[in-house]
Amino acid sequence: MVNQERLWNRLMALGKIGKQASGGITRLSFTSEERAAKDLVRQWMNDAGLEVREDAVGNLIGRKHGTDLQAPVVMAGSHIDSVLNGGNFDGPLGVLSALEALQCMNEAGVETHRSIEVVAFTDEEGARFRFGMTGSRGMAGKLTAQELEATDEQGVSIADAMREWGFDPARISDAARPQGSVHAYVELHIEQGKILERADLPVGVVTGLAGPLWLKFSVTGQAGHAGTTPMSMRHDALVGAAEIIQVIEQEAARQDATVATVGQMNLFPGGVNIIPGRVEFTLDLRDVNAQTRSAVDGDIRRLAQQICDERGLSLDVETLQDIAPVHCQEDVQDAVYDACATLGIRTIPVVSGAGHDCMQLRDLCPVGMIFVRSKDGVSHHPDEWSSPEDCATGASVLYHTLLKLASL
Amino acid sequence: MVNQERLWNRLMALGKIGKQASGGITRLSFTSEERAAKDLVRQWMNDAGLEVREDAVGNLIGRKHGTDLQAPVVMAGSHIDSVLNGGNFDGPLGVLSALEALQCMNEAGVETHRSIEVVAFTDEEGARFRFGMTGSRGMAGKLTAQELEATDEQGVSIADAMREWGFDPARISDAARPQGSVHAYVELHIEQGKILERADLPVGVVTGLAGPLWLKFSVTGQAGHAGTTPMSMRHDALVGAAEIIQVIEQEAARQDATVATVGQMNLFPGGVNIIPGRVEFTLDLRDVNAQTRSAVDGDIRRLAQQICDERGLSLDVETLQDIAPVHCQEDVQDAVYDACATLGIRTIPVVSGAGHDCMQLRDLCPVGMIFVRSKDGVSHHPDEWSSPEDCATGASVLYHTLLKLASL
Ligand SMILES: NC(=O)NCCC(=O)O
Ligand SMILES: NC(=O)NCCC(=O)O
Numbered sequence: 001m002v003n004q005e006r007l008w009n010r011l012m013a014l015g016k017i018g019k020q021a022s023g024g025i026t027r028l029s030f031t032s033e034e035r036a037a038k039d040l041v042r043q044w045m046n047d048a049g050l051e052v053r054e055d056a057v058g059n060l061i062g063r064k065h066g067t068d069l070q071a072p073v074v075m076a077g078s079h080i081d082s083v084l085n086g087g088n089f090d091g092p093l094g095v096l097s098a099l100e101a102l103q104c105m106n107e108a109g110v111e112t113h114r115s116i117e118v119v120a121f122t123d124e125e126g127a128r129f130r131f132g133m134t135g136s137r138g139m140a141g142k143l144t145a146q147e148l149e150a151t152d153e154q155g156v157s158i159a160d161a162m163r164e165w166g167f168d169p170a171r172i173s174d175a176a177r178p179q180g181s182v183h184a185y186v187e188l189h190i191e192q193g194k195i196l197e198r199a200d201l202p203v204g205v206v207t208g209l210a211g212p213l214w215l216k217f218s219v220t221g222q223a224g225h226a227g228t229t230p231m232s233m234r235h236d237a238l239v240g241a242a243e244i245i246q247v248i249e250q251e252a253a254r255q256d257a258t259v260a261t262v263g264q265m266n267l268f269p270g271g272v273n274i275i276p277g278r279v280e281f282t283l284d285l286r287d288v289n290a291q292t293r294s295a296v297d298g299d300i301r302r303l304a305q306q307i308c309d310e311r312g313l314s315l316d317v318e319t320l321q322d323i324a325p326v327h328c329q330e331d332v333q334d335a336v337y338d339a340c341a342t343l344g345i346r347t348i349p350v351v352s353g354a355g356h357d358c359m360q361l362r363d364l365c366p367v368g369m370i371f372v373r374s375k376d377g378v379s380h381h382p383d384e385w386s387s388p389e390d391c392a393t394g395a396s397v398l399y400h401t402l403l404k405l406a407s408l
Numbered sequence: 409m410v411n412q413e414r415l416w417n418r419l420m421a422l423g424k425i426g427k428q429a430s431g432g433i434t435r436l437s438f439t440s441e442e443r444a445a446k447d448l449v450r451q452w453m454n455d456a457g458l459e460v461r462e463d464a465v466g467n468l469i470g471r472k473h474g475t476d477l478q479a480p481v482v483m484a485g486s487h488i489d490s491v492l493n494g495g496n497f498d499g500p501l502g503v504l505s506a507l508e509a510l511q512c513m514n515e516a517g518v519e520t521h522r523s524i525e526v527v528a529f530t531d532e533e534g535a536r537f538r539f540g541m542t543g544s545r546g547m548a549g550k551l552t553a554q555e556l557e558a559t560d561e562q563g564v565s566i567a568d569a570m571r572e573w574g575f576d577p578a579r580i581s582d583a584a585r586p587q588g589s590v591h592a593y594v595e596l597h598i599e600q601g602k603i604l605e606r607a608d609l610p611v612g613v614v615t616g617l618a619g620p621l622w623l624k625f626s627v628t629g630q631a632g633h634a635g636t637t638p639m640s641m642r643h644d645a646l647v648g649a650a651e652i653i654q655v656i657e658q659e660a661a662r663q664d665a666t667v668a669t670v671g672q673m674n675l676f677p678g679g680v681n682i683i684p685g686r687v688e689f690t691l692d693l694r695d696v697n698a699q700t701r702s703a704v705d706g707d708i709r710r711l712a713q714q715i716c717d718e719r720g721l722s723l724d725v726e727t728l729q730d731i732a733p734v735h736c737q738e739d740v741q742d743a744v745y746d747a748c749a750t751l752g753i754r755t756i757p758v759v760s761g762a763g764h765d766c767m768q769l770r771d772l773c774p775v776g777m778i779f780v781r782s783k784d785g786v787s788h789h790p791d792e793w794s795s796p797e798d799c800a801t802g803a804s805v806l807y808h809t810l811l812k813l814a815s816l
Contacts, residue, residue: 191636192633192635192636193633193636193637194641210635212634212635212681214680214681225600225601225761225762225785225787225788226620226667226669226671226692226694226761227600227618227620227667227692227694227760227761227762227763228599228600228601228760228761228762228785228787229601229667229761229785230665230667231657231660231661231666231667231668232661233602236657236669238653238670238671238673239653239654239657239670241650242649242650242651242653242654243650243654245646245647245650246647246650246651246654249639249644249647252639253639253640257638258639259634259635259637259638259639260639261634261644261681261682261683262646262647262684263634263646263675263678263679263680263681263682263683263684264675264678264679264680265646265673265675267671267672267673270671270672271671271672272622272671272672272690272692272728273620273622273669273671273692274669274671274788275669275671276670276671282680284634284635284680284681286634286635320680352635352636353633353634353635353636353637354633354635354636355635377633377636377637379633379636380633380682
């Protein structure tokens with residue numbers, strides 16, 4: 001249906017921007033690599049006959065006009081920034097598939113009732129500023145001036161970086177779309193998991209997204225000399241933290257689909273022969289079911305407090321980020337199922353464990369997602385891979401989904 | 409017996425060198441602070457009528473000649489370097505007490521059969537190069553050229569630093585004392601623990617030192633996306649490490665006097681939303697009983713391997729340092745007990761959990777130690793404190809111990 005070769009060639013061409021010696025891609029937001037990537041996609045949008053603009057937070061938008069210019073628009077897209085040393089599919093495949101779909105429509109002279117926009121959102125990954133989904137937050141009208149104060153490792157804030165690239169941080173609200181102006185948003189993305197691979201299917205229909213709750217635990221005990229402090233007289237923050245980490249695993253594992261990860265940890269003072277007086281660690285807790293996530297969160301906190309009480313430690317838990325789970329609207333899911341039926345493709349419902357820009361757009365419009373099979377489920381890694389055939393199949397499903405959503 | 413005021417004043421004067429705004433002392437080896445400290449002590453050694461020299465590894469030595477210049481010498485001392493932001497007593501009290509004892513002997517015209525040397529050993533703490541007891545290793549003839557390649561955070565090696573301060577790293581063997589040339593070494597040191605405080609006693613007779621075994625554990629699993637990897641499909645290196653840390657605590661706590669500490673830990677890759685693929689952590693394991701320590705070490709390794717096997721993780725354990733426990737010779741202990749009896753001071757046997765220079769001298773000569781009560785057991789901290797009275801009592805015990813050891 002779509003032009004598999006053109007889609008693949010563009011994916012490979014875009015993948016040269018920010019390519020590292022290691023084979024991975026580093027394309028952080030508000031850098032010359034991201035600028036070059038946006039300029040290349042902008043050129044392709046022009047080639048596809050779209051009307052192109054960049055909004056106040058740097059989202060790159062290409063529009064195919066519908067026959068009813070007043071009707072709420074349909075949007076499709078994803079992002080073209082990457083994590084450090086990431087892959088070539090996470091983000092770009094969604095943007096280029098939407099572009100491919102619109103270009104095919106234009107080439108075939110297909111008219112739609114609603115206008116359709118393809119969007120490359122600014123900084124989904126948050127790899128540079130430890131704060132992500134900046135572009136989709138801006139479009140949803142949820143980005144704040146305070147959030148733009150997040151800094152990168154060099155101390156450059158998002159606001160500074162915006163100014164450097166010609167954006168005015170005081171005008172971010174210009175990027176916000178009015179309520180009712182967007183009919184639906186649909187995002188094609190690689191699965192980043194192994195469900196489709198195990199089911200031997202190229203695409204899946206996303207029913208919902210697990211909401212990530214990010215917490216920072218600080219366990220405080222008493223530092224001391226490793227040689228002269230008997231075991232019975234210790235208040236070792238690390239042994240307490242280790243017990244909490246066990247509990248976190250157990251509490252998540254009891255549930256069907258909850259995932260809990262401790263990914264960062266720091267010991268203070270951090271000497272080989274000093275009992276840790278303080279330990280800080282992060283928890284990333286997710287579930288598609290908000291009640292389940294909240295119950296697990298509560299259980300973990302209660303048990304962690306109990307462990308600390310028993311060990312004479314004190315506990316502090318800070319929320320770093322709290323994104324609610326997202327339910328993909330039935331209308332959008334149905335459009336994807338219909339598209340698969342039209343193409344004679346078997347598909348299954350899947351859940352997204354990863355976060356995506358559609359999490360931010362949820363309050364603006366109905367959202368949905370199409371997942372494309374990922375080799376070995378690998379993502380955020382140079383080995384990230386989806387076959388040219390699967391990519392084209394996904395883009396074809398997106399084509400028909402958009403046609404359906406953009407019709408009367 | 410000794411001059412309490414002089415001893416205390418010297419301790420306070422020395423404590424000004426390397427004093428930080430925080431109140432702590434930072435006096436790392438082969439720095440201008442350490443040089444200034446050695447120069448000041450050298451001057452006091454001269455004032456005390458000692459013959460002063462510095463050996464090939466920078467040990468500062470003051471000698472009071474005995475009547476028999478051929479007899480093996482008696483040595484006393486400690487170190488005057490510090491950890492980062494450390495205290496004023498750990499090390500200096502041993503050097504200045506020995507100096508005070510010899511000065512009192514000279515002032516009173518007391519002659520001894522054997523010569524007595526007071527030594528300020530180079531770099532006991534190892535805070536700069538993560539390699540310590542350099543001076544005592546050198547004197548024991550155990551320091552190697554390879555060990556001098558250890559570097560500080562700026563990449564400066566011990567060998568570089570020695571050259572910078574006028575020492576020739578090729579000549580370290582000149583510092584080695586011949587076997588049979590040292591009759592005994594006795595070190596006065598603050599306890600760094602709470603046993604004497606609880607027993608309400610100013611000094612203790614050290615019976616032995618726990619030997620520190622330092623290991624580095626590397627647990628390797630599989631990194632993965634925190635959102636898209638179900639709990640059942642994980643090989644999380646951190647959860648495995650946390651379980652090992654629990655086992656380490658349990659195995660140490662079962663024994664009478666074993667202490668085990670995990671003080672450093674690093675997670676890779678270390679992202680909030682990335683399952684740790686590898687975790688490295690250190691273990692500091694000590695006991696005065698070599699068999700007990702070895703049994704606990706074996707149990708920990710066996711259980712850690714079992715945990716890793718169950719979780720599909722791989723385990724590697726590397727030895728960073730292995731110092732055998734030290735038994736303090738009965739002759740030296742007896743001399744300390746006799747000194748206490750002479751002074752009418754009640755004392756008790758104690759064990760050292762911390763490492764000291766006498767660990768290196770053990771193969772050269774009989775060794776022993778006198779501990780002085782530490783306030784709250786605090787050490788390696790600006791709050792480190794022993795009272796002027798306790799310091800003087802310790803120095804008096806050392807005086808009589810040296811007299812006894814240096815007599816025929
Ligand atoms: N899709 C994706 O990898 N999003 C960001 C990572 C996350 O979900 O934490
Ligand atoms: N005495 C002392 O604190 N020595 C070095 C620290 C250790 O024992 O690990």
